[in-house]
Amino acid sequence: MARSTTDAQGAALAHRAAAIILENKGTDVVVLNLKGVTDMTDFFVIASGTSDTHVRALGEHVFEDMKKEGTAANHVEGLTTGRWVLLDYVDFVVHLFHPSLRQFYQLERLWADAEIVHVGGQR
Numbered sequence: 001m002a003r004s005t006t007d008a009q010g011a012a013l014a015h016r017a018a019a020i021i022l023e024n025k026g027t028d029v030v031v032l033n034l035k036g037v038t039d040m041t042d043f044f045v046i047a048s049g050t051s052d053t054h055v056r057a058l059g060e061h062v063f064e065d066m067k068k069e070g071t072a073a074n075h076v077e078g079l080t081t082g083r084w085v086l087l088d089y090v091d092f093v094v095h096l097f098h099p100s101l102r103q104f105y106q107l108e109r110l111w112a113d114a115e116i117v118h119v120g121g122q123r
Contacts, residue, residue: 014042022119024061025054026047029119032117033117041092046107048102059078076088084105
């Protein structure tokens with residue numbers, strides 16, 4: 001699918017998704033800037049919840065709040081289980097993890113060439 005925003009708009013939307021996660025007590029929130037690393041998307045927003053229920057709730061909050069603000073997800077996976085929720089907005093992808101799965105998959109390490117932007121003064 002073709003990109004739907006400018007670079008600045010995509011960055012702002014990714015940071016808005018991160019802010020929604022923080023507002024709902026998501027933890028270890030980072031934004032990976034993937035420009036120049038992959039053509040798949042420009043940003044990953046990665047965060048953890050404290051339980052399956054919390055991960056599901058974070059996904060629902062991001063999905064609903066972004067939709068209300070005029071940005072609908074292109075693809076959604078994992079909302080029913082809450083272990084790993086993926087919300088694909090084309091220009092950015094939100095990954096919400098149960099802490100054990102985040103540790104296992106280590107997306108930040110897998111995408112080590114990307115610039116890591118820590119969000120909300122965390123880490």
